[in-house]
Amino acid sequence: MTTTTTDETYDPERPGRLLRTERDALIPLLRDADDAAYGIRTCCPGWTVRHVLAHCGSALMRVVESRFEKGVYSPESNERDIAERADWSNSRVVDELERGMTEAGPLIARSKGRLDGVALGEWVHAGDVREAWGRPGAYGGPGLPDALLLLAAHSKAVDSVALHADIDGRDEPLLLGAAGGTAPPARYIGDAPTLIRLSAGRPLTGTRYELAGAKEADLGVFS
Known part of the structure; x- marks a missing residue:
């Protein structure tokens, strides 16, 4: 989930801007959903909407808290992060995601491209949620x-x-x-x-x- 780029047109603010743009569109949608909607299966094998959101929030909080141990963002690491949130309420999962989408941007900018793939992956996963819920704008929208x-x-x-x-x-x-x-x-x-x-x-x-x-x-x- 990491990248390094030497693109001369590179804008370090782009990943954070993408996250904030998606936050403003996605979080209200998540807050309005009932608990049953979080159990709907997504296109990610084995993952429900809740699993996707738990993964997204944990991935961003690793950036915010600078927690990059060996194997981070591997399938095994992702499953552990999801399991650690198994007892959380859906609203707490969304709270963490909203915080991550708000705070991770400046940290990603300082990585000089190394973490840009995290922001892109988060945005794609937001599309996965919209797709699972039959909402318009999957993999599109203002971002x-x-x-x-x-x-x-x-x-x-x-x-x-x-x-x-x-x-x-x-x-x-x-x-x-x-x-x-x-x-x-x-x-x-x-x-x-x-x-x-x-x-x-x-x-x-x-x-x-x-x-x-x-x-x-x-x-x-x-x-």
């Missing part, structure tokens, strides 16, 4: 412009497949992944939320896009 630029930087940091993305409504193509190889970059034509789904390994049912020069499985940016 999308910042999310796309973080995606581009993160894809380069993890050396993913080079991709030239022509995104509906965007004047300039978005360049993802490793550059400078001998093969031409793969080509994507479609909307931005679908590109997010492809890059994050989310379900593509009901989407329309064109992809040439790569397979869907080649485009993932999260391990």
Whole structure:
């Protein structure tokens, strides 16, 4: 979940801005939901909405509290964090998430790109919750412009497949992944939320896009 970027257009405030933008949209939605909604399954294997939110809050609080022991953000570490919150009320889980989304931004900015993937992952998980609840705006919304630029930087940091993305409504193509190889970059034509789904390994049912020069499985940016 970590990144390092040397992008000349890098904005250290972008991750925190994305988190605050998503906080203002997501937290009221979570506060208004009944307890039964937290038990709905998400696209993340084995995880309900509550599991996703517990993971998100714990991941951000690790940033806020500078707790990065060996194996942090591994599947095993994520499951331990969720288990530690098993006795918490849903409102307490949301309280922690709101605090993390508020306070983690400055700490991520100081990491000079190393922790930007945490903010991007949090935003994607917010989309997972909306998707599970059948709410509009999954993997889209007001944070999308910042999310796309973080995606581009993160894809380069993890050396993913080079991709030239022509995104509906965007004047300039978005360049993802490793550059400078001998093969031409793969080509994507479609909307931005679908590109997010492809890059994050989310379900593509009901989407329309064109992809040439790569397979869907080649485009993932999260391990």
